[in-house]
Amino acid sequence: MNPNAYFRQFFTRNGTALGTFLLLSVGFWMFIMILLPQAFMIDFSFRHNLPPAEIGGPQDTYTTEHYEFMVYGSAAAEGEFNTVDLGVFVRTLIAAFFVTLFDLAICYPIAYYLAHSASGGWARLMVLSLIVPFWVNEILRAFAFRIMFGSAGVINGFLMWLGVIDQPYDFIRENVALYAGLGYAFILLMIFPLYNAIESLDRNQIEAARDMGASWIRIHRRIVIPFAKPGISSGCTMVFMLSAGALAAPQILGGPSSLWFTQIIYQWFQTGNNWNRGSAYALILLASTIVFVLVMMKVFKVKLGEIAR
């Protein structure tokens, strides 16, 4: 259909005022807020870090130096890899992966219970109490974990009282607090996709399997999990992307000697004063998390269309 006719139809359908409102708001959102900023950031990451006066001048050419820096470090150390940044990068992805698994493991039983075992009023209370903690500020939630896991915190006190340890264990330095806090932060994003998927499963299927003698594990492996696969993968995708891109929890709960990749990006912006390199690093994070998610989907044979619906 030719675009002119399309627009005419659009305006007769919606009226002038509403049609203009729709086009303007969606256009502003798509182009000014989403697409152009991303495009400008990509462009920006391929340019030299110049003082404001030289921008647009002859010096302002395209370069891949920021991406090379991520791999090789500064030019002085020729031929060697930038082990610090690469190490942090890999560690961040691996940790985010395990945070995702942890969330899946603790949320799946709860989602199943909520969808198929809990009765009316109790289920509603549970849903409400799932949401309530997430209305509390992200920083405050991380702060709560810091109090809990601190050397003078409740967990150390309890373990010492039990006699398991006799010296306070440094949960913050060992990043235990960080992983617990990250897992906590994204529970809601895991549980609701799981719940939505499991809830739509016909209860008769489970009953039938049970009547025919399937064990508890087999029911889950052969019926519930395959059915809930789209929900599982959308939950995992969200948790993985957001925990790899988390900044607040690592800043507050991370041990003094360990960094999260977003903290390196943050440093390039705030103290390193090299926005171009920060943008390049941010793009690396974005691209690699997307690739990782796509690869995982391929491995587990999930189609993108199933998730997006």
Added chain:
Amino acid sequence: MNSNTISRVFIMGFVLAFFAYLFGPLIIMSITAFNSSAFPRVMPWECFSIEWFDVLIQDDKLMLGLRNSLIIGAGVVLLAVPIGLAGALMLTQVSARLRPWYYTIVISPILIPGVVLGISTLVFWDRVGRMFNTGYESIFYDGIFLTILGQATFISAYSMLVFISRLQRFDPALEEAALDLGATNVQAFRKVLLPFLKPAMGSAAVLAFLASFENYNTTVFTIISESTLTTVLASKVRYGINPSISALAVIIVALTLVGAVFFEIAKRREDRAAKAAAQVAAGGRAQAARTYFAEPALMLFVLIFCAGLGTVYFAGTLGLDECKVAVKEEKKRRAAARIKERETLQMFQRAKPGQETGTGAVPPPQTGEAAKGTEGYQGIFAPGNLEGQVESDTGGEPAKGTEGYQNIFAPDNLEGQVGGDQEQKSTGQ
């Protein structure tokens, strides 16, 4: 039968453990707000006090951040709710071929890390500002303006999802009926679809405000030289903690609980009204709707809340000073005991020939010996002796008062400073 009971017990245990994980940290944080100890903790309970709430209210930085957060929240609601509505309506009209593309683009801000969104917004408007050749005081470098835009990028997608799920329950026959009865398209939209979407607007606005209010990842990049509640909180939490932050958490948790209770009750009333309407339609008798005051659960909650508040207020003001004096005395006594113990130790060492204890740094082997020596006494004189030491090396918190010199001999004395330095490195404006 027996195995059934076991599995039920197991499931209930798991559910309980899960909710303990969910609420435990918040409860413990809330308790620390009422301890007069300068470090937020529960265990060595000093005095019950509400002084941290005063400290909180007198914190100008935090109050300024709160004001900015409210402005930004309002701005985001005004921007994100209309955009989300337009985005959802557009989804129903866009041609089938373009639909997946359109959906992918507008849903992507939810998955893109907040850090990336913040950076791209910052870079984009920096370029735009440069294009128009404006100075750094122009709107393109205004933290509040940029933050509203940056947050609205993904919050619009949240509100779009709210509208989409409401639209899915819309019966298109209603609109067709209106059109058949002679309404124009615009009239059908305004009189039929818009009223249907009204509740979704309410929930989208609440969701947008909450998401904006608690956002950190995007805000920290776009805010530039301004501050919001979260950025102020984050810098406070990183560079020295005190329980006034717990006090803020108590306020937020209380507000959240009140909001949740009202939400639940409103929902129940709605359900009941719907049921009553169905009954009337079926020829039954209409029941009078109950007022809020007739909700037993709500009244009970309000009573408990008020009673709790009253108790906290009186207990917090009565006897606080005496208790503080007592705790101070106790601390002094312990500190004196420690000093005395060190002096005896030093005298003991000086008496040994061939060993020199000068001022300043003590050589490593001797430190070990000294530490070993003190260990014996520590158990007797100062049970809480190690605690201050441990705190200062995890928190990067500056040691205060009498606790300052207690860890001169500690072998890991320097480590805390190193940790603190590293954290300071990531400071910035």
